[in-house]
Amino acid sequence: MIHASGDTIAAIATPRGRGGVGVIRISGDAVPSLFGPLLGKRPEPRHASFGGFLDHHGQAIDQGLALYFPAPHSFTGEHVLELHAHGSPVVLDLLLERLIQLECRLARPGEFSERAFLNRKMDLTQAEAIADLIDSATAAAARAAQRSLKGVFSEQIHALVETLIELRLLIEAAIDFSDEEIDFLTEAKVIDQLKAMEKQLASIRSMALKGQRLREGATLVLVGRPNAGKSSLLNRLAGEDRAIVTPIPGTTRDTLREAIQLEGIPLHIIDTAGLRDDATDPVEREGIQRTRAAIAVADVILLMVDDNDVKPDGALIDALPDGIPMIFIHNKIDLSGNAAGRVPSDRGIKVRISLKSGDGIDDLLSVLTHQLGIEPEQEGAFTARRRHLEALEVALSGVLGAQRECQAGSQDLAAEQLRLSQRALSEITGDFSSDDLLGRIFASFCIGK
Numbered sequence: 001m002i003h004a005s006g007d008t009i010a011a012i013a014t015p016r017g018r019g020g021v022g023v024i025r026i027s028g029d030a031v032p033s034l035f036g037p038l039l040g041k042r043p044e045p046r047h048a049s050f051g052g053f054l055d056h057h058g059q060a061i062d063q064g065l066a067l068y069f070p071a072p073h074s075f076t077g078e079h080v081l082e083l084h085a086h087g088s089p090v091v092l093d094l095l096l097e098r099l100i101q102l103e104c105r106l107a108r109p110g111e112f113s114e115r116a117f118l119n120r121k122m123d124l125t126q127a128e129a130i131a132d133l134i135d136s137a138t139a140a141a142a143r144a145a146q147r148s149l150k151g152v153f154s155e156q157i158h159a160l161v162e163t164l165i166e167l168r169l170l171i172e173a174a175i176d177f178s179d180e181e182i183d184f185l186t187e188a189k190v191i192d193q194l195k196a197m198e199k200q201l202a203s204i205r206s207m208a209l210k211g212q213r214l215r216e217g218a219t220l221v222l223v224g225r226p227n228a229g230k231s232s233l234l235n236r237l238a239g240e241d242r243a244i245v246t247p248i249p250g251t252t253r254d255t256l257r258e259a260i261q262l263e264g265i266p267l268h269i270i271d272t273a274g275l276r277d278d279a280t281d282p283v284e285r286e287g288i289q290r291t292r293a294a295i296a297v298a299d300v301i302l303l304m305v306d307d308n309d310v311k312p313d314g315a316l317i318d319a320l321p322d323g324i325p326m327i328f329i330h331n332k333i334d335l336s337g338n339a340a341g342r343v344p345s346d347r348g349i350k351v352r353i354s355l356k357s358g359d360g361i362d363d364l365l366s367v368l369t370h371q372l373g374i375e376p377e378q379e380g381a382f383t384a385r386r387r388h389l390e391a392l393e394v395a396l397s398g399v400l401g402a403q404r405e406c407q408a409g410s411q412d413l414a415a416e417q418l419r420l421s422q423r424a425l426s427e428i429t430g431d432f433s434s435d436d437l438l439g440r441i442f443a444s445f446c447i448g449k
């Protein structure tokens, strides 16, 4: 059934600015009524037809291609018309004004995708995947978004929902027939299935976590005493001399941000002013303040130490916030003579390197990929969002709860837990979703999408 949306919407679908071609997208019931006044003819469905786009005097505002996709075989499921005009912001604005004269209205951000979702042309993860594809920062993220768009993520969720429904039926049957002998249902069987479900959910969650990393990337913050080699590492990772490196302690005053890629994951590396307590210079003190602000947004802290430094960094480490994973990098082993590579440590992960000789850098990168939970691009990787992860958490805790209730013999409570799990999973694909959630998701899309 086509969702009755009422009005016909129009938007410029190509980015603002000048270009060879600019596309206007129109969707809604009124599309066929535009053909006469706007095109002077009825375009053949799904064929490019060349001609003028006419103003109310019948004069051409521009000429280009019109593409008509009759409902329901279109992106939104409604009648869709695309006008491929010249990519001039002035021309495109004139065309939009003309469309408004013809009773179209400007589309809200994400409104085309929203209509596609409401008309069941795609589910919510697929609609989100379009936004992710457009926003993807790396080739790996784009490929992963393509897989979500094709439905790789949704299929897995649908399979889980199917299993959940079967389990609920089993348990609910047990409740209904609890006075009778039912040999097809043994408690052990249900618990086995719940355990299998838990495993599947956990594995999808870890895939989704990687998918979220692919989409959002991670922020690494370089901290340590002055002169440890933080800026040298930033330059090394960026592959160019971005930060000033000198033998003078306190060289870096401000925070410096660089974007790099590691195994297709976008990483933001922040180089900071070296931390020391006895900084008297007000500029350096401000720099140290900024270092602390950068630490607050870190996904991983890279704590750099001069391997030749005998003074322990205990106070510095204690001042760092708990709960952020940390990698200790001992630099300058060309001077200390220690061997390169990962070393066992009682406090976090420790790697010895030399930025001068390059020893140990590969070890550092592999520790980093491991810490970020990313491996060389995986088959089947898909993009995911924070809300998907939250829903998977809820679903998982429901399945764990159901296991506990089953073991305690409370089958009705177990059934309730599974109902909550199923609802959380259905929120991911949009099979169950509040208007509020949908509003928030589509409002974050751009106009024309």
Ligand SMILES: Nc1nc2c(ncn2[C@@H]2O[C@H](COP(=O)(O)OP(=O)(O)OP(=O)(O)O)[C@@H](O)[C@H]2O)c(=O)[nH]1
Pocket (backbone or CB within 6 Å): 224, 225, 226, 227, 228, 229, 230, 231, 232, 233, 244, 245, 246, 247, 248, 249, 250, 251, 252, 253, 272, 273, 274, 275, 331, 332, 333, 334, 335, 353, 354, 355, 356, 357
């Ligand atoms: N021998 C040796 N020197 C290094 C190594 N890494 C960096 N250096 C030198 O150490 C000095 C300080 O390096 P930086 O990268 O500026 O150190 P930093 O931690 O950014 O210092 P601040 O900005 O002052 O906090 C420079 O002279 C570098 O050339 C290394 O592995 N071996």
Ligand SMILES: [Mg+2]
Pocket (backbone or CB within 6 Å): 230, 231, 232, 243, 244, 251, 252, 271, 272, 274
């Ligand atoms: Mg520096």
